[in-house]
Amino acid sequence: MVVTRLFLRIHSLPLATLPPKLFFPKLPLTVSLCYSTTTTTTITTTQALTQTRIHDPALSYGPSLHKGTKPQAEYQQQEQQDDIIDEQNFIRVFDLAALRVPAKDCFALESRLRGHLLNWPRIRNIARVPGDEVDPEVIDLLGRQGQGFSTEEKEEGNLVSLERRIYGKAEGDGDVLSPVLYRDKLARTFNSQGYGLLGDEFKGKTRKWKGSTRLLLLDERYAARDVEDLPEAIKVVLKEDMKESTESAFELVRCKLTLFYDYWQMNEILEGLLPKGIIVPSAFETVGHIIHLNLKEEHLPYKNLIAKVVLDKNKPKIKTVVNKIEAIHNDYRTMQLEVLAGNHSLVTTVVENGMRFHVDLTTVYWNSRLATERQRLLNGFTHHDVVCDVFSGVGPLAVSAAKIVKRVYANDLNPYAVEYLERNCVVNKVERKLEVFNMDGRRFIQALFASEKAKRITQVVMNLPNDAAEYLDAFRGIFRDRPKNGDFTFPMIHVYGFSKAQDPEFDFHERIRIALKEMAVDVKMRRVRVVAPGKWMLCASFVLPETVAFADSKLDV
């Protein structure tokens, strides 16, 4: 989540007081308003900008890096955070208009004028003007009616000090404060007492409203308009205000809204960074504090750049960005990952279905995209069920199921996965309901169903989509040596598989039929998700046929 901050600063430009009948001056007050989402952005000066205008007349409504102006000199002194991305290239200044209104009226006016306000994402329509809310200390500093200060003191002492406060300089030595300190200082220094924080050039000019004010940022279309050219709805509000007094408490002011690197969305920054024609990567997976990219060949020359932007835009939750180096080939289904940005720890904690799972992506399998599918299976389980998870990994299904069902038997061939599975049982307090095995899946099925435990097993989950169907042969003859009229449960088997066939259901059904050596199996088939172009992951659910369980042929493993 980004935290938005609006930061306003009054420029040392002449403030015209509203002539009573004219409402607004032709050359209104100018303020600049800087937007930053982090405390790392430095705001250095309010002097006139040297700007590069970005020409793109066919632009759509709203903030865009293709709009506004690009300051060249303004932020030169900023310290570059790193040399991968030049954040200065992403600063844009927008000329806007705003209504400066008494603070007490701003919320009512905001809802009334909403359709005419800026309404840009993540930017509040109401902005504060630091400096028009001053605490007693500052009032004393200035001398409320000039008392206690000589003219010289007023001009050189208190005003200099005030300037320091406004422009972010430390008391005494005149050093520029860090942005954090500066904002803190503003927040601490100014309250809602109301006091004109204006330089000499404003002396003698009277304004009706001396209390706290707010800016209502107007729609970008009104940026250069005079009062007469504003929409009727705004003029009506102004006229109403004038009825109460001959002087309006409202002012039309010109603003400069500055949006920094922190403001822009990930895709906007990437679009600006990557060469034209390269598709901006947008799909990635999150596993705890890690974002896992799956970059295409064309992205590889820019992988560090992409990772840095992804990290910047997902901080602080995300601390590491990795890329999958090659397709998963190994038995344990672990990924070859390259850390591109952030810290190098691939041990993380994922929260799924309200459970916490510890995972080490270098040694075990995890796929957050299967969360919905796991939830679907869990929804079908009841407290009467006994579940057998043949390829359980670190236990996302098995551990969650243990909260619902009577008992769970969970198995994985990968010893690291089993270690994490045991840990996750303890973390989620299900260790008494869940029994852990570290065996080959085929042997596990045979051993479990040869034991007394088999009698109560009602659900079997087989999530190893590449090969699980071929493991079904393990069920042939599992009850062969038992009396046919014995106490049995024929479990519901949920087996996962991939298919690239034209008719994926038929294709997967065939694989199941071949493994079971059974012609008529009543299978409920479900497409889970597309894993690659033209490649489906499917889930087949069926009750273990009696003919298979009592078949003569037993596996020779």
Ligand SMILES: C[S@@+](CC[C@H](N)C(=O)[O-])C[C@H]1O[C@@H](n2cnc3c(N)ncnc32)[C@H](O)[C@@H]1O
């Ligand atoms: C696709 S993952 C699924 C893990 C888990 N069900 C999940 O959703 O995260 C498949 C798991 O099967 C395990 N595995 C691979 N071959 C196996 C085998 N022959 N016997 C048992 N487990 C195996 C892998 O270690 C891996 O953890």
